[in-house]
Amino acid sequence: MITVGEAVIRCLEKEGVDLVFGYPGGAVLPVYDAFHDANIKHVLVRNEQGAVHAANGYARSTGRVGVCVATSGPGATNLVTGIATAYMDSVPIVLITGQVPTVQVGTDAFQEVDITGITMPITKHNFLVKDPSVVPTVIKKAFHLARSGRPGPVLIDLPRDVTAAEIEFDYPEKVQLKGYKPTFKGHPSQIAQAAKMIYESSRPVILTGGGVISSGATPELLKLAEIIAAPVASTLMGLGGFPGDHGLSLGMAGLHGTRYANMAITNSDLLIGLGVRFADRVTGTVERFAPKARVIHVDVDPAEIGKNVPPHLPIVGDVKQVLSTLLPLLTPREGGDWLAEVAGYKRDYPLEYTRKNGLKPQYVIEKLSEITRGESIVVTDVGQHQMWVAQYFCFRYPRTLVTSGGLGCMGYGLPAAIGVKFGRPEKQVILVSGDGSFQMMMTELGTLAEQGLTLKIFILNNKRLGMVRQLQEFYYDKRYSAVDFSFSPDFAALAGIYGLAGYTVETSADFDGVLAEVLAGDGPALVNCLVEPEENVFPMVLAGKGLDEAID
Amino acid sequence: MRHTLAVLVENNPGVLARVAGLFSRRGFNIESLAVGQTENPSVSRMTIMVEADERVLEQVIKQLRKLIEVLKVQDVTKEEHVDRELALMKVNAEPSKRAEIIQIVEIFRAHIVDIGRKTMIVEVTGDEGKVNALENALRPFGLKELVRTGKVAMLRGARDMATNGKEVQE
Numbered sequence: 152m153i154t155v156g157e158a159v160i161r162c163l164e165k166e167g168v169d170l171v172f173g174y175p176g177g178a179v180l181p182v183y184d185a186f187h188d189a190n191i192k193h194v195l196v197r198n199e200q201g202a203v204h205a206a207n208g209y210a211r212s213t214g215r216v217g218v219c220v221a222t223s224g225p226g227a228t229n230l231v232t233g234i235a236t237a238y239m240d241s242v243p244i245v246l247i248t249g250q251v252p253t254v255q256v257g258t259d260a261f262q263e264v265d266i267t268g269i270t271m272p273i274t275k276h277n278f279l280v281k282d283p284s285v286v287p288t289v290i291k292k293a294f295h296l297a298r299s300g301r302p303g304p305v306l307i308d309l310p311r312d313v314t315a316a317e318i319e320f321d322y323p324e325k326v327q328l329k330g331y332k333p334t335f336k337g338h339p340s341q342i343a344q345a346a347k348m349i350y351e352s353s354r355p356v357i358l359t360g361g362g363v364i365s366s367g368a369t370p371e372l373l374k375l376a377e378i379i380a381a382p383v384a385s386t387l388m389g390l391g392g393f394p395g396d397h398g399l400s401l402g403m404a405g406l407h408g409t410r411y412a413n414m415a416i417t418n419s420d421l422l423i424g425l426g427v428r429f430a431d432r433v434t435g436t437v438e439r440f441a442p443k444a445r446v447i448h449v450d451v452d453p454a455e456i457g458k459n460v461p462p463h464l465p466i467v468g469d470v471k472q473v474l475s476t477l478l479p480l481l482t483p484r485e486g487g488d489w490l491a492e493v494a495g496y497k498r499d500y501p502l503e504y505t506r507k508n509g510l511k512p513q514y515v516i517e518k519l520s521e522i523t524r525g526e527s528i529v530v531t532d533v534g535q536h537q538m539w540v541a542q543y544f545c546f547r548y549p550r551t552l553v554t555s556g557g558l559g560c561m562g563y564g565l566p567a568a569i570g571v572k573f574g575r576p577e578k579q580v581i582l583v584s585g586d587g588s589f590q591m592m593m594t595e596l597g598t599l600a601e602q603g604l605t606l607k608i609f610i611l612n613n614k615r616l617g618m619v620r621q622l623q624e625f626y627y628d629k630r631y632s633a634v635d636f637s638f639s640p641d642f643a644a645l646a647g648i649y650g651l652a653g654y655t656v657e658t659s660a661d662f663d664g665v666l667a668e669v670l671a672g673d674g675p676a677l678v679n680c681l682v683e684p685e686e687n688v689f690p691m692v693l694a695g696k697g698l699d700e701a702i703d
Numbered sequence: 704m705r706h707t708l709a710v711l712v713e714n715n716p717g718v719l720a721r722v723a724g725l726f727s728r729r730g731f732n733i734e735s736l737a738v739g740q741t742e743n744p745s746v747s748r749m750t751i752m753v754e755a756d757e758r759v760l761e762q763v764i765k766q767l768r769k770l771i772e773v774l775k776v777q778d779v780t781k782e783e784h785v786d787r788e789l790a791l792m793k794v795n796a797e798p799s800k801r802a803e804i805i806q807i808v809e810i811f812r813a814h815i816v817d818i819g820r821k822t823m824i825v826e827v828t829g830d831e832g833k834v835n836a837l838e839n840a841l842r843p844f845g846l847k848e849l850v851r852t853g854k855v856a857m858l859r860g861a862r863d864m865a866t867n868g869k870e871v872q873e
Binding site: 267268271272275276279296328329330331452453454457458461 | 712713717720721724725728758761762765766768769770771772773774
């Protein structure tokens with residue numbers, strides 16, 4: 152007989168978990184007591200939100216399930232933002248929370264919240280377990296749910312008397328979930344129809360999303376694009392799924408996408424959406440999205456198909472599986488006039504910015520891209536800097552961009568980067584943040600220092616909330632409200648306190664001067680980049696407009 | 704258009720909250736919802752009436768199917784089916800009015816299940832139209848209280864939900 156707390160640890164070990172991010176508390180003590188004898192590293196964060204973002208970064212960069220542990224009440228509620236972040240981006244995470252003893256559940260006990268109720272809309276599934284004997288089965292189910300089908304976060308709430316109880320340990324080999332059978336293989340006749348539609352088209356565009364990365368479909372996507380000579384636009388979540396330096400790459404599409412990606416989509420006669428959900432950031436006004444195109448939509452989640460953009464051909468299935476079945480049906484063809492037309496868009500409407508005045512944020516990203524050649528992993532926060540990374544950094548491999556797409560969660564960057572560094576220690580991990588986002592979660596510098604991780608942090612510091620300011624400039628006639636920080640700490644000095652090398656740069660020349668040293672150095676470093684404060688992210692598609700009506 | 708969905712779910716605590724929560728947060732309108740155990744005690748069956756066009760209905764069904772504890776979802780509206788609802792109505796019934804009320808109740812093949820000094824409780828079972836009609840007929844007497852179970856539905860003939868239900872195409 153062992154305690155359920157010990158059983159939890161054994162289950163995690165059986166699932167191959169060797170790393171957990173967490174923060175202890177009263178209701179989860181029996182689990183923490185079991186960490187003493189575990190072959191699992193526990194990383195103590197500074198706020199539970201840091202734990203779930205770190206698990207997210209770990210999962211996104213490795214493809215494995217991230218795990219985090221927190222206590223009841225405030226511990227659990229601090230996870231909420233991170234759970235929503237993971238849910239929106241389909242990131243596999245298993246969360247274990249302590250709960251007050253079962254007899255106290257429902258009595259407004261000390262540190263009690265109904266976390267399964269709170270997280271119902273933002274988890275793939277969750278469990279409140281009151282029977283100690285079923286805990287191993289529930290954990291098995293949770294991992295299966297988190298990583299299969301469309302991945303997502305799964306929460307297990309364990310009352311303190313349940314984790315303190317003793318059980319005979321038995322970890323099931325298999326679990327049965329009667330109501331859960333994700334469709335893995337696409338329907339053969341639908342796939343044959345896709346091949347037919349491809350050959351009927353003369354102006355095809357592929358739109359690649361996060362599903363291509365999570366299903367590992369990059370090699371198949373590359374073959375597809377080359378065989379049918381179709382240019383490839385990407386969503387934010389899809390960047391890296393298709394090599395950004397490939398001739399057929401159009402970069403990111405959408406409200407801040409490249410003009411050439413958006414024009415190609417608008418003028419296409421066939422749009423092949425792979426592992427995308429046609430989110431509002433990508434489509435702009437739906438009625439004006441790809442107006443001349445027939446749409447093939449491949450996704451593992453049937454509910455995404457037809458939700459935003461009605462497809463002419465729906466294919467439910469794992470992108471990698473579907474493409475593996477589709478590829479043998481195709482014979483190579485020339486891109487001809489269409490690729491020449493798209494090349495014209497690229498030539499006539501490149502991404503560009505004015506290079507005069509002080510340090511341009513776009514320049515910082517361009518330089519980082521140039522020097523790291525896409526070999527590093529880039530983590531971002533949320534805001535203008537995130538969009539500049541998406542536009543100006545050339546991602547060449549899957550799982551090299553880690554960013555909060557769907558939820559747009561400021562504060563994600565630093566803890567996510569910590570998780571990435573644990574998951575991919577051999578990689579150079581670069582965090583690009585903003586002065587707003589960074590200050591939301593900079594408490595995690597403590598975790599970073601304690602764990603001795605080498606991150607290279609670049610803060611694009613415009614001393615304000617740049618994206619909000621930009622929105623106010625365009626939608627509220629420059630009536631700026633609550634966007635300026637009249638105080639921020641000296642980030643370079645702050646870095647020093649936490650044992651990072653700190654730098655402040657104000658010009659392109661300054662930046663060039665320190666960049667090589669920062670990236671080559673063994674230790675962690677932070678570069679406070681004082682950038683042009685009123686720079687805007689362009690192109691920009693205003694509300695109510697179509698993708699081809701961007702301004703810049 | 705109104706649709707009647709039959710939904711089989713695992714009989715776990717919280718499953719009703721998951722289904723109801725799904726409808727509210729995605730902006731789907733539930734007109735009525737009836738729930739109870741089935742022939743299999745580990746499975747409950749919900750009958751949900753929802754007002755939706757085809758596109759929204761497809762989303763409703765797909766989102767329901769995504770819930771891990773939902774086993775089967777079927778739109779019975781377009782199939783041959785039987786649907787019934789039960790209602791209890793407490794009407795003002797002064798002794799002088801009772802004969803008239805009893806006559807109406809008989810016409811509808813409803814039952815009087817309680818008589819107080821000034822009120823009666825009428826129980827009626829039927830499709831929605833019949834329940835509505837009786838409600839309208841009794842309203843002039845003064846309807847003090849009304850409770851309806853919401854519709855329950857079942858396919859006609861040998862076909863059953865577990866094997867032959869028409870699935871909405873995905």
